[in-house]
Amino acid sequence: MxxxxxxxxxxxxxxxxxxxxxxxxxxxxxxxxxxxxxxxxxxxxxxxxxxxxxxxxxxxxxxxxxxxxxxxxxxxxxxxxxxxxxxxxxxxxxxxxxxxxxxxxxxxxxxxxxxxxxxxxxxxxxxxxxxxxxxxxxxxxxxxxxNRFAYQHYWSGHDYWMEGPGGDLAMCCEWDERRRLATARMIGYARNGRGWERVETTLVERYxxxxxxxxxxxxxxxxxxxxxxxxxxxxxxxxxxxxxxxxxxxxxxxxx
Ligand SMILES: C[S@@+](CC[C@H](N)C(=O)[O-])C[C@H]1O[C@@H](n2cnc3c(N)ncnc32)[C@H](O)[C@@H]1O
The missing domain is CATH 3.40.50.150 (Vaccinia Virus protein VP39)
Structure with a gap:
């Protein structure tokens, strides 16, 4: 957990x-x-x-x-x-x-x-x-x-920039076809008063x-x-x- x-x-x-x-x-x-x-x-x-x-x-x-x-x-x-x-x-x-x-x-x-x-x-x-x-x-x-198509087409070597009310999120995605594992390195910029706080983590998913x-x-x-x-x-x-x-x-x- x-x-x-x-x-x-x-x-x-x-x-x-x-x-x-x-x-x-x-x-x-x-x-x-x-x-x-x-x-x-x-x-x-x-x-x-x-x-x-x-x-x-x-x-x-x-x-x-x-x-x-x-x-x-x-x-x-x-x-x-x-x-x-x-x-x-x-x-x-x-x-x-x-x-x-x-x-x-x-x-x-x-x-x-x-x-x-x-x-x-x-x-x-x-x-x-x-x-x-x-x-x-x-x-x-x-x-x-x-499904596999999602990981092959939207995760494999794709980067995303997403915006929201709490801050912005950059996602750098990779797909390992052999292990069927997808990785998203995520860098967030959370609004923090008048500035930003940077957070970074990596999520792994499996097909x-x-x-x-x-x-x-x-x-x-x-x-x-x-x-x-x-x-x-x-x-x-x-x-x-x-x-x-x-x-x-x-x-x-x-x-x-
Ligand atoms: C991609 S988010 C989806 C959140 C929400 N269902 C939605 O669609 O916006 C995945 C969520 O799963 C929760 N989660 C993942 N594994 C879990 C587990 N083993 N037990 C409880 N929550 C888990 C995470 O904390 C996270 O909030």
Whole structure:
């Protein structure tokens, strides 16, 4: 937990760039019909909720949400953002591998390449299993994950400059095809009174093939696994490929 939470503690103030907000908004559009159709009285789990963009949108639609994240600083921003909907949006600081919520949850969602943050199969299965334990029988997990095209075309040797209300973020990305690892060196300039504070960190992600994700979901106890090509960007069809997959998987009705 220390490594990833430290990365996002550093990045929190510069995380809410236009691109990151739009990804959460695009994901919300895909999730909303599923969240609205959940059984009465049940909650939505926002896994790795970050700065709470998705949680706030769900909360404003009167959907009760529990956001779980390991980064103290990301959660501090999420709590501030969701103050107006705090009667139905709660947060918990925890590692996805070990978290436990009390509320009855029928939908779990993960937006922002969360599964790609798991660098091998073992932690991936561990968190999927923990998500399944926190869902009611018949509950559904919805997440988006980067595909190989995304890493080959948007990470391999690409640099980005992103701006947001808390500061600006430079990302220098690399892609190691053989190890299927993507690296983003991130340099943030956080607004600090009248000046700037420089922060620097490196995030590593892994490409999990469709077969690997499917088998990890099965091993964690999920069934009815579906995948469809998906993108948060309206104009992605103008590109040579689609950058992500949207996954849904269900906890069997007879699960204990
Ligand atoms: C790319 S951000 C996505 C944030 C948010 N879901 C969004 O779409 O804006 C990834 C988030 O995952 C959280 N995270 C990564 N691994 C985690 C773990 N094992 N347990 C809890 N949170 C984790 C990080 O702290 C970070 O806030």
């Amino acid at each position: 220390a490594r990833v939470s430290r990365i996002y503690d550093l990045l929190a103030r510069v995380y809410d760039t236009q691109d990151h907000i739009e990804i959460a908004q695009g994901f919300h559009a895909a999730l909303a019909p599923i969240a609205r159709a959940r059984p009465r009285g049940t909650w939505v789990l926002d896994l790795a909720c970050g700065t709470g963009v998705l949680a706030e949108k769900l909360g404003r639609a009167r959907i009760p949400v529990i956001g779980v994240d390991s980064s103290r600083e990301m959660l501090a921003i999420a709590r501030r953002r969701c103050r107006a909907v705090s009667d139905r949006v709660r947060f918990q600081r925890a590692n996805l591998a070990t978290f436990r919520v009390r509320e009855p949850c029928s939908v779990a969602s993960a937006c922002g390449d969360v599964m790609n943050h798991m660098l091998s199969r073992a932690p991936l299965v561990r968190i999927l299993r923990q998500v399944r334990r926190n869902l009611l029988p018949g509950g559904v997990l919805v997440f988006e994950a980067h 999990h093939s469709d077969g690997e994700l499917r088998s990890a979901l099965r091993e964690a106890g999920f069934a009815k696994i579906r995948r469809e090509p998906w993108s948060p960007w309206d104009d992605q069809h103008l590109e040579p490929g689609i950058d992500r997959n949207l996954w849904t998987a269900r906890v069997p009705e007879n699960s204990t």
